[in-house]
Amino acid sequence: MSDKKELRSREWFGKNDKMGFVHRSWLRNQGHPDHMFRDKPVIGICNTWSDLTPCNAHLRDFAEIVKRGIYEAGGFPFEFPVTSLGETIMKPTTMLFRNLASMDTEETIRANPLDGIVLLTGCDKTTPSTIMGAASVDLPTIVVPGGPMLNGKFRGKDIGSGTATWQLSEGIKAGEVSEEDLLEAEVCMSRSAGHCMTMGTASSMASMVEALGLCLPGMSAIPAVDSRKKVNAHLSGNRIVEMVKEDLTISKILTREAFENAIMVNSAIGGSTNLVVHLIAIANRIGVELTLEDFDTIGSHLPMLANLMPAGTFLMEDFFYAGGLPVVLKELKEHLHNEAITVNGKTIGENSANAKCYNDEVIASFDSPFKKNAGIAVLKGNLCENGAVIKPSAASDKLMQHKGKAVVFENIEDYHARIDDPDLDIDENSIMVLKSVGPVGYPGMPEVGNMELPEKLIRKGITDMIRISDGRMSGTAYGTAVLHVAPESAVGGLLAFVENGDLIELDVKNRKLTLLVDEEIIAERRKNWTAPAPLADRGYVKLYIEHVQQADKGCDFDFLVGGSGSKVSRDLH
Numbered sequence: 001m002s003d004k005k006e007l008r009s010r011e012w013f014g015k016n017d018k019m020g021f022v023h024r025s026w027l028r029n030q031g032h033p034d035h036m037f038r039d040k041p042v043i044g045i046c047n048t049w050s051d052l053t054p055c056n057a058h059l060r061d062f063a064e065i066v067k068r069g070i071y072e073a074g075g076f077p078f079e080f081p082v083t084s085l086g087e088t089i090m091k092p093t094t095m096l097f098r099n100l101a102s103m104d105t106e107e108t109i110r111a112n113p114l115d116g117i118v119l120l121t122g123c124d125k126t127t128p129s130t131i132m133g134a135a136s137v138d139l140p141t142i143v144v145p146g147g148p149m150l151n152g153k154f155r156g157k158d159i160g161s162g163t164a165t166w167q168l169s170e171g172i173k174a175g176e177v178s179e180e181d182l183l184e185a186e187v188c189m190s191r192s193a194g195h196c197m198t199m200g201t202a203s204s205m206a207s208m209v210e211a212l213g214l215c216l217p218g219m220s221a222i223p224a225v226d227s228r229k230k231v232n233a234h235l236s237g238n239r240i241v242e243m244v245k246e247d248l249t250i251s252k253i254l255t256r257e258a259f260e261n262a263i264m265v266n267s268a269i270g271g272s273t274n275l276v277v278h279l280i281a282i283a284n285r286i287g288v289e290l291t292l293e294d295f296d297t298i299g300s301h302l303p304m305l306a307n308l309m310p311a312g313t314f315l316m317e318d319f320f321y322a323g324g325l326p327v328v329l330k331e332l333k334e335h336l337h338n339e340a341i342t343v344n345g346k347t348i349g350e351n352s353a354n355a356k357c358y359n360d361e362v363i364a365s366f367d368s369p370f371k372k373n374a375g376i377a378v379l380k381g382n383l384c385e386n387g388a389v390i391k392p393s394a395a396s397d398k399l400m401q402h403k404g405k406a407v408v409f410e411n412i413e414d415y416h417a418r419i420d421d422p423d424l425d426i427d428e429n430s431i432m433v434l435k436s437v438g439p440v441g442y443p444g445m446p447e448v449g450n451m452e453l454p455e456k457l458i459r460k461g462i463t464d465m466i467r468i469s470d471g472r473m474s475g476t477a478y479g480t481a482v483l484h485v486a487p488e489s490a491v492g493g494l495l496a497f498v499e500n501g502d503l504i505e506l507d508v509k510n511r512k513l514t515l516l517v518d519e520e521i522i523a524e525r526r527k528n529w530t531a532p533a534p535l536a537d538r539g540y541v542k543l544y545i546e547h548v549q550q551a552d553k554g555c556d557f558d559f560l561v562g563g564s565g566s567k568v569s570r571d572l573h
């Protein structure tokens, strides 16, 4: 707190009148002595713990550790729950609820007597949703990323969350993996607390948090069960109290430079394409202009340094032992905005200046990278007027320039019903097209863009084909998948008018995705098209369908863009 700025919580606890009595008295039932209400920074611990979110199940204990740090630094902690989003459990997809969780976070923070915020996050959407909500309030905010699981271990080999699932599933189709193998692998893959330990979406989001400067340095890669994670949670509790005193609000950290840093880091770690929608949504909340094209121009010329699944060999535990994200930041120092400020009050350049790499097989140097082609390529063309994305590091070089005939699936159910039909007219040169999996059409834009190949082609030894959809892809997945096509098919994007046998050309080098069909034919198809009926006529899903923006805008609700600050317009009376 600067000398002039009074703590926000004083509006609740600072008066000895009737409302001061009301605000304090009921909280006294938890046994807080009077001095705790007198001029101490009040810190909210926003917890995404839930038994139904396996990746965050350990965060209940972490809240207690954060509290220790807050008390020690002279703050007054209050833990509160927000909507938790368990990626592997929730139907139809957690992305449908990301904005709901962000609204929950935003409104809970603003409505309560809080001066600073600690966000406890882990599973994919729990990170962006809470940051989006906190950004719209703009208090001092620090993130405690929950940390990855320990490496999966299966029959003497490391296996990675999600990535192993895709591999085993393909193995079943190829006749190489049995049901017994699958059951044994199930317990071997997820063997400790924490989130997916590949460089999937959760690890990409945690790395994004560190690259944005929102957590203590080096924290994102520490495994959930490593005692050093607890030390950092304690120190985060210490630090948020200081941040309130310094009035180091989240908007002072989330600058355009910080977002550019996050894009560059995502390239260097081979991070998830999901970063695109989440980072744009966060930027829009805080008033920083960030476009889809920025991901290409800022990130795609950089090499990939981290040799991590799904694009590489190793896992997050190895990444941590090799030195973690500070090593990547140091390697990128010629490119990053090193002066960007972070939650510990130091710059990102200062935080990584002394980083050391302990295993250059896991984290390669900038001059001798793991892969040259990294980042996310943004495609344009008549098939994706507002853009689409592809992750070259997860794709096949030979398919980066390809012309093929479309095999169209009208929706995901149609795909499942026909993909393994022996009579399906498809070969390795075909291009698989999936419609109705966008933000409005599904609704919620699920991670189905990496459609599995037909069994008959897998058995022939085919491992990759071009797939195009308006959906997303799990960060743990791989393949030549063109994703996030905007506008999506359900709102009349050209994807809606693709038919079996149409020629499509993908040209990643020139960033082009083109449907090679005459304009008159397309116009005719458009004339005969009727938009699908909305899939909900009440409740949250109706609100979602009516207000969600397209993928190139980050899939946030139109009315949530921006922020309302921390001021509450009307009092409790």
Ligand code: FES
Binding pocket: 055, 086, 087, 088, 122, 123, 124, 161, 195, 196, 200, 202
């Ligand atoms: Fe939670 Fe992957 S399922 S992080």
